[in-house]
Amino acid sequence: MTSTRESVPLPTLAGHGTTGGSDAALAEARTRFLTSEPVAFGEVRTPILNSWRRSLRAEVAADHIEVPYVGEDNLDAAWVEGARPLLNQLAGQLDGQPVSLILTDPTGIVLSQHTGDGDLHRHLEGVHLVPGFSYGEEFVGTNGIGTALEDGTPRRVFGHEHYAEHLEGLACAGVPIQHPLSGKTIGAVDLTCWSRDASGLLIALARSAADQVRQALLATTSPRELELFQAYLQACRRTGGIVLAVDADNVMMNDYARTLLDAADQAMLVGQMRELVDSGQRSSTSLLLPSGSRVRVHCRPLSAAGAAVLHVELVEPDEDTGPGTAALPMFLPGTVGSAPVWLRCCHEVDAGFDAGEWLALVGEPGTGKATLAECVQQRRRPGEQLRTLDVDPAGDAGRPGWLDVVRSVFAHPASALVVRHADRLDAASATALAATLAELRDTAGPCVPWVAVTLDAGADTGRLADLLELLPRTVQVPPLRYRIEDLDQLVPFLLGKLSRGGLTCSPATMKLLMRATWPGNVTELYGVLRDVVAHRRRTGEIRPGDLPAAYHAVTRRALTHLESLERDAIVRGLRDADGNKSRAAKSLGMSRATIYRKIHDYGIVTAGSGRGGRNR
Numbered sequence: 001m002t003s004t005r006e007s008v009p010l011p012t013l014a015g016h017g018t019t020g021g022s023d024a025a026l027a028e029a030r031t032r033f034l035t036s037e038p039v040a041f042g043e044v045r046t047p048i049l050n051s052w053r054r055s056l057r058a059e060v061a062a063d064h065i066e067v068p069y070v071g072e073d074n075l076d077a078a079w080v081e082g083a084r085p086l087l088n089q090l091a092g093q094l095d096g097q098p099v100s101l102i103l104t105d106p107t108g109i110v111l112s113q114h115t116g117d118g119d120l121h122r123h124l125e126g127v128h129l130v131p132g133f134s135y136g137e138e139f140v141g142t143n144g145i146g147t148a149l150e151d152g153t154p155r156r157v158f159g160h161e162h163y164a165e166h167l168e169g170l171a172c173a174g175v176p177i178q179h180p181l182s183g184k185t186i187g188a189v190d191l192t193c194w195s196r197d198a199s200g201l202l203i204a205l206a207r208s209a210a211d212q213v214r215q216a217l218l219a220t221t222s223p224r225e226l227e228l229f230q231a232y233l234q235a236c237r238r239t240g241g242i243v244l245a246v247d248a249d250n251v252m253m254n255d256y257a258r259t260l261l262d263a264a265d266q267a268m269l270v271g272q273m274r275e276l277v278d279s280g281q282r283s284s285t286s287l288l289l290p291s292g293s294r295v296r297v298h299c300r301p302l303s304a305a306g307a308a309v310l311h312v313e314l315v316e317p318d319e320d321t322g323p324g325t326a327a328l329p330m331f332l333p334g335t336v337g338s339a340p341v342w343l344r345c346c347h348e349v350d351a352g353f354d355a356g357e358w359l360a361l362v363g364e365p366g367t368g369k370a371t372l373a374e375c376v377q378q379r380r381r382p383g384e385q386l387r388t389l390d391v392d393p394a395g396d397a398g399r400p401g402w403l404d405v406v407r408s409v410f411a412h413p414a415s416a417l418v419v420r421h422a423d424r425l426d427a428a429s430a431t432a433l434a435a436t437l438a439e440l441r442d443t444a445g446p447c448v449p450w451v452a453v454t455l456d457a458g459a460d461t462g463r464l465a466d467l468l469e470l471l472p473r474t475v476q477v478p479p480l481r482y483r484i485e486d487l488d489q490l491v492p493f494l495l496g497k498l499s500r501g502g503l504t505c506s507p508a509t510m511k512l513l514m515r516a517t518w519p520g521n522v523t524e525l526y527g528v529l530r531d532v533v534a535h536r537r538r539t540g541e542i543r544p545g546d547l548p549a550a551y552h553a554v555t556r557r558a559l560t561h562l563e564s565l566e567r568d569a570i571v572r573g574l575r576d577a578d579g580n581k582s583r584a585a586k587s588l589g590m591s592r593a594t595i596y597r598k599i600h601d602y603g604i605v606t607a608g609s610g611r612g613g614r615n616r
Contacts, residue, residue, distance in 0.1 A: 023195075026160040027168075034062055047151060048142060048161045054150070055141035055163040065127050065166050067139045068596040070109055080111055080187075083216040087112070090209060098197060100124060101209070102190040108136035108146045111187065120194065127166050129192065140164055144172030145190045152176060152185065154210075156203040159195035171198030175210040180218040180229075183252055189213060224304040225250065231302055235309045242295075242312035246270060247304060257312070264290035264482050269312065272297065286315065290341040290482035332375040333382075335368065336493045339483035348475045349376045349452075358451040358470055360422075363477030365456055366523030370420050372477060373452035377416045385415035391433065392421040403436050410440040413447030422467065423459035434466035441470070480518040480525065487514055490522065494529050495542075502539035509542050512605055516551055545575040552605050567602040570595065574604070 029043040033052055044052070055062075080087070080103060091101055094116035103111045110131045115121040124130060137146030141163025148155040158171040172192040179186050189210045191202055224247065232245035232252050242257040251270055253261075261269070268290055284298045294315040301308045330346045337343070352359040353376050361369040370388060377386050387409050389402070409417045425433065441448055453471060455461065461468060480486075491513065495503045505513070518524055532546050544552065549568035569588060573595075577583035585595040598604075 023159055030160050045161070047147070047155060048157065051137065051142040051147045051150070052163055054137060058138045060139065060141040060163060062141065062163055063165060065140065065164055067128050067133045067135065068600065069133050069593040070600040071132055071597045083213045086212055086216040090212070098193055100192040102129065102145065102192060104135065104145050104188045104190065106149065106185050106187055107134060108149055108188070109134045123169070124192070140167070143167060144174035144192065145188055148174030148176055149185070149188055154203055154207055158198050169195055171195040171202060173203040173206040175206045177210050177213055180214045224307065227302060227304055228307050231309050235311060239311060244269060244310040244312070245308070246310070247307035260314070261289070265293065268482065269297070269310065288341065288344055288476065290339070290478060331379070333378045334375040335371055336489040337483060337486040338489065339486050341478045342483045342486060345475055345477055346372065346376070348473070349373065350379070352473045352475065353377065353380050353450055356448065356450065357473045359473040359475055360468065360471045361452055361454045361475050361477055363457050364479045364521055366521035367477045367479055368522045369454040369477045370418050373418045373454070377450065381414060381416070385412055386418065387415065388418045388420060390420045391429070392424045393426070403432060406433070406436050407440065409449050410444055413444065413449060416450040416452070419451065419453045421456070422453045422464060423455045423461060425464070427463040430464050430467055434470060437467070437470055480521040484514055490525065491529065494526055495533070498530055498533045499539070503533060503542060505542045506544070509544050509547060512544055512547060512551055515605060563602070566598065567604065570598055570602070571604060
């Protein structure tokens with residue numbers, strides 16, 4: 001498949017420089033801003049002034065350039081290769097012209113740079129605007145690349161509009177590039193020239209180059225991807241609602257979906273979508289999203305394996321799903337949380353207890369399924385007996401007479417039974433448990449003890465058919481990552497249990513905890529805090545350095561043992577150097593470029609120590 005769009009030549013830009021008067025006024029306004037003096041309305045363009053403020057908050061250096069280097073080993077982005085013929089053609093047009101064509105990834109890391117003028121190229125090398133360095137706004141301040149990516153829209157930054165003084169001699173225009181199918185930002189194209197040569201034409205040319213890159217990517221799209229894209233567009237035309245499309249490599253969603261669904265909702269829908277796709281048939285299901293919204297999902301598989309289009313309808317609140325049930329706060333002794341998805345879960349369990357319905361609590365390990373059941377029982381019948389039976393073969397179910405525990409509960413009608421890990425029972429034990437519960441229920445009379453059973457999400461429940469028939473209600477217990485805002489309550493609550501209220505968590509430490517994905521959920525969080533308490537005084541404030549090294553990094557992949565040791569050493573080095581990367585690199589015997597690359601590779605979050613050190 002070939003593109004029908006011809007490349008637009010890049011004309012010479014010289015001779016269109018800005019006036020000296022406006023340059024002088026802008027330079028004066030920048031100086032006043034950097035010295036905390038007021039800048040009058042209209043002196044600086046609003047997008048630039050907003051970027052200056054972000055740069056100031058990020059403590060970007062205005063008097064020198066210091067950008068992280070991530071190396072040039074992993075700069076071969078697939079989309080760059082797909083657009084390579086066009087890029088070579090555009091680069092050829094720059095020969096002899098003082099203009100540079102720059103491509104970056106979505107974070108601002110320079111992937112390629114072609115400059116048609118030797119003097120300009122040497123200057124760009126001097127300010128590290130070359131492959132392998134990041135020009136994200138958080139490192140360089142206001143610039144065409146980082147600011148365009150930060151704002152998600154084309155941006156031009158000329159002369160003194162740059163935050164860093166070493167860039168004041170340049171003019172740049174950056175345009176984010178969205179993948180033509182998924183709509184996801186995959187990078188940016190930037191045109192940079194001397195500020196004396198710049199004109200408003202620069203942003204138009206950058207837009208044209210970005211558009212040509214998108215066209216080139218569309219021309220290299222596979223038939224499978226085109227089928228997905230066409231089905232997605234057709235679904236968008238038919239409905240004004242939420243539309244998503246997915247295959248093994250792409251996820252597309254319309255603006256309505258991005259507006260109404262937060263990141264956790266989107267992640268849950270995509271995960272559910274992939275499960276529905278595996279069935280290979282049209283299907284519909286109702287879901288409770290992490291945000292608390294209830295939706296009905298219609299899935300239409302496509303001919304390509306693993307591809308489907310999803311249409312999502314918001315379900316109007318009613319007496320079972322509206323704010324009157326799930327949005328109201330609920331006090332449960334022994335646990336905390338106020339995220340909508342958690343409150344809905346609590347209300348559903350409470351309603352099941354109130355109705356005397358036996359229920360199945362389904363969720364990932366560590367989400368607190370058994371704890372939730374116990375807390376609801378304590379709320380409804382404080383002081384009454386509650387028995388917990390762990391039927392893992394390595395636990396109670398592996399001991400003779402374990403079913404006698406079940407029978408003993410039914411001797412006290414006001415009591416309750418929580419059966420943990422029911423999905424780990426073998427077929428014979430599951431049948432025996434179901435038969436015992438059914439017999440006891442039928443002979444217990446009008447007052448039947450309440451029974452809750454916990455199951456791990458995604459577990460094979462085929463052998464539990466007889467048991468599940470006894471459980472008319474199923475409640476999904478959300479993972480911690482779906483209610484991450486509850487950390488504000490969970491962390492103090494757990495620390496109170498571990499340290500008797502003597503320890504608190506600093507804002508910087510809480511920020512690190514909220515970045516974690518918590519695959520072990522609340523159990524993992526409790527373990528981390530327990531270890532912290534065990535290694536320090538039980539009073540005072542927990543600082544970032546008190547956390548294990550793994551929680552200073554955003555997990556990207558599983559690390560080998562040696563990589564984990566290296567990551568931990570870098571985290572300790574940064575902590576000891578008060579966040580100063582140069583000092584940390586020196587103490588570890590590595591170059592500054594190497595430590596920047598390692599920080600990027602391991603996803604290390606370089607939070608300051610709280611002693612006033614700069615994160616440089």
